[in-house]
Amino acid sequence: MKITLNNRMEVLENTYQMTVQQLIEKKNFTFKFLVTKINGKLVKRDERDSAIVRDGDDVAIIHLISGG
């Protein structure tokens, strides 16, 4: 499937859908604290195992960095 991930086109071979958590693991996003959205809608951290990313979706995975 083809999705937009953080404003970039991303082609994921041999899959037509996956959970947000699977996408995070596939992309090796190792940050402990993230904010995830599908098509502009927040996916809370405890919903990542159930929220499904499908072909054509616009996914944002924001990395939260300490400091301030």
Add this chain to the structure above:
Amino acid sequence: MTFEEIQRRLSGKIVGIAGAGGLGSNCAIALARVGIGKLIITDFDIVNKSNLNRQYYFYKQIGQKKVLALKENIIAINPAVEVEAYDVKLTPDSIITLFSDCDVIVEAFDLAEMKQMIIETVLSELPGKPLVTGLGMAGWGDTNSLRFREEGNLYICGDEKSEISEDSPPLAPRVGIVANMQANTVLELLLK
């Protein structure tokens, strides 16, 4: 717009600032200078000597509660600003209670965990409320990596990559740049 017009428009606005450390204290001072009507500031910490490398406090304020010291500094610059100072550690519930009347909320925490908490809370519980976050400002130099982008109602200021560490501490220049980018974003939203 003249400065008088800007002040007139800003005088009726309320901005919430979650955290009074490097981002929050400097952002609050910038907003106070331009004449925001009301600032709602929260923090649970006291001023420490190690904060003075970036935070808008003075040596003589060491040991004071940050929110009270910051209120004092804001009033010393612009007594027309109304400041509500809360010495609390924010939770999802208190974010909703304290900030729901704000025109814009500024995320100014230091810990990633707290940044996640406020972003998720505002996006889910206060839909449509603009939230200006600071992500990535450790170290020095590399000015061109500090940038701004919009993610719906979430406005992101910072390099989104530099983590603080023993060898890359947060310091006045880069933290100040990001704090002022946040204040600049608040103005852009309020003067639209």
